[in-house]
Amino acid sequence: MTKLSSTTSALAMAVLVAAATSSLLVATTAPAAVSAQGVSIPPLDTGALFKQKRCPKACDQWSPCCVQGYCVNKPFACMTSEGCVPDQTFGGKCTPIPMCKSFREDFNDASVLIDKYDMQTPDQARMWREYPGADHATVENGNLVLELQWSDKDGRGQGATIPTLRWVQFGTISARIKTAGGRGVVNSFITKTTISDETGDEIDFEMLGGNVSEVQTNFYWNGQIDYTKGARWKGGNGFATDGDYHTYTIDWKPDGMKFFVDDTLIRSVTPAQVGNKYPAQIARVFFSIWDAGCNMPEGTVQWAGGETDWCKDAAKRATPKRMYVDWLEVKCMTEDPRPLADYIPNIAKPSNGTAGDAGMGGFTPNMPPRTTNRTTTGVSAGGANAGDAIGSGNAAAGGVAASVASVVAAAVIAVAALAL
Ligand SMILES: *[C@@H]1O[C@H](CO)[C@@H](O)[C@H](O)[C@H]1NC(C)=O
Numbered sequence: 001m002t003k004l005s006s007t008t009s010a011l012a013m014a015v016l017v018a019a020a021t022s023s024l025l026v027a028t029t030a031p032a033a034v035s036a037q038g039v040s041i042p043p044l045d046t047g048a049l050f051k052q053k054r055c056p057k058a059c060d061q062w063s064p065c066c067v068q069g070y071c072v073n074k075p076f077a078c079m080t081s082e083g084c085v086p087d088q089t090f091g092g093k094c095t096p097i098p099m100c101k102s103f104r105e106d107f108n109d110a111s112v113l114i115d116k117y118d119m120q121t122p123d124q125a126r127m128w129r130e131y132p133g134a135d136h137a138t139v140e141n142g143n144l145v146l147e148l149q150w151s152d153k154d155g156r157g158q159g160a161t162i163p164t165l166r167w168v169q170f171g172t173i174s175a176r177i178k179t180a181g182g183r184g185v186v187n188s189f190i191t192k193t194t195i196s197d198e199t200g201d202e203i204d205f206e207m208l209g210g211n212v213s214e215v216q217t218n219f220y221w222n223g224q225i226d227y228t229k230g231a232r233w234k235g236g237n238g239f240a241t242d243g244d245y246h247t248y249t250i251d252w253k254p255d256g257m258k259f260f261v262d263d264t265l266i267r268s269v270t271p272a273q274v275g276n277k278y279p280a281q282i283a284r285v286f287f288s289i290w291d292a293g294c295n296m297p298e299g300t301v302q303w304a305g306g307e308t309d310w311c312k313d314a315a316k317r318a319t320p321k322r323m324y325v326d327w328l329e330v331k332c333m334t335e336d337p338r339p340l341a342d343y344i345p346n347i348a349k350p351s352n353g354t355a356g357d358a359g360m361g362g363f364t365p366n367m368p369p370r371t372t373n374r375t376t377t378g379v380s381a382g383g384a385n386a387g388d389a390i391g392s393g394n395a396a397a398g399g400v401a402a403s404v405a406s407v408v409a410a411a412v413i414a415v416a417a418l419a420l
Pocket residue numbers: 211213214232233234235
């Protein structure tokens with residue numbers, strides 16, 4: 001715990017990146033609601049929480065959704081939780097945040113993992129790839145597999161960030177996971193309100209490849225950077241997070257949260273114990289793998305158990321590090337009552353030859369000119385330019401093998417994807 005507080009955790013790393021790449025938010029000022037259990041639940045100020053960035057002008061029916069300063073013709077861009085701006089979105093409204101529906105996912109079917117840009121409804125799949133181009137996640141042999149691959153460009157491994165499509169606010173969240181071992185490698189299974197670290201809450205399981213005999217838990221409240229909440233649990237008896245699958249459970253209730261590993265209760269936290277600075281905001285479930293051991297602040301490297309083997313040994317770079325998720329189960333405290341129709345935006349289909357989407361990858365001219373080079377698979381380094389436009393210097397790392405229509409969208413979100 002002390003170790004965590006004096007070093008940089010996953011969240012801190014993300015903040016360092018985010019600070020350089022995203023604009024600051026105005027804090028929410030409305031009074032917090034208090035639940036029956038006395039838990040302080042900050043009001044859902046979607047503008048602040050989900051970083052609504054205005055478009056240069058209102059969007060038209062062909063690319064109706066104003067998100068991150070762009071008019072976009074993809075359903076994800078109409079989502080409130082992606083930062084959609086209602087008064088600039090054609091029709092004047094964004095789609096609501098898809099709340100919880102209980103499920104168990106065994107990852108037997110590749111279609112349960114999609115690219116975010118292909119999402120049509122929040123029930124189409126379980127999880128999306130936040131970051132095409134550096135997503136490195138697949139469904140294989142009954143597992144969701146997250147892969148950390150060496151990237152020359154970054155001088156460290158590029159991993160994966162895979163959130164659920166629907167949000168949860170209290171419930172029981174379990175996954176059976178086999179981690180990637182090795183110093184510097186971080187495997188995480190968390191709940192998190194937004195992909196940004198500046199707002200919202202977070203509850204973490206973090207399994208460090210640098211010490212596979214222990215499991216770390218942590219949580220953050222209302223975007224506050226407070227590293228004193230981390231805890232370490234020693235597995236004992238030959239326990240190794242990378243040796244076999246283990247079941248990790250977050251039992252998250254308004255009156256307390258409990259962490260379990262293989263049905264052993266390893267930690268309990270009540271709101272009273274933390275002065276009601278207790279995670280209570282809506283969140284998605286994320287899996288991620290990342291390289292904390294190369295080209296990172298010293299504190300982060302130390303926390304991760306030291307340098308990753310491939311930082312200096314190029315021979316190790318050919319072998320990716322893989323995290324396996326056998327299944328994920330979410331039991332919601334409250335099920336979303338809204339019909340699917342509420343989540344489906346009205347996006348006009350262009351008639352032949354008239355819409356402005358042909359050369360613009362589905363985006364209206366209401367966005368900065370794209371100056372990137374096209375390749376057969378899309379646009380090389382497409383993120384850099386569009387990313388610049390939204391304040392990111394180094395957006396889509398790695399080759400973007402997405403359709404042209406997706407590339408600008410990828411760049412729009414890349415800034416967020418860096419921050420986990
Ligand atoms: C690994 O974790 C165990 C259990 O928390 C701890 O006793 C041990 O000191 C750790 N090893 C290293 C190298 O940090």
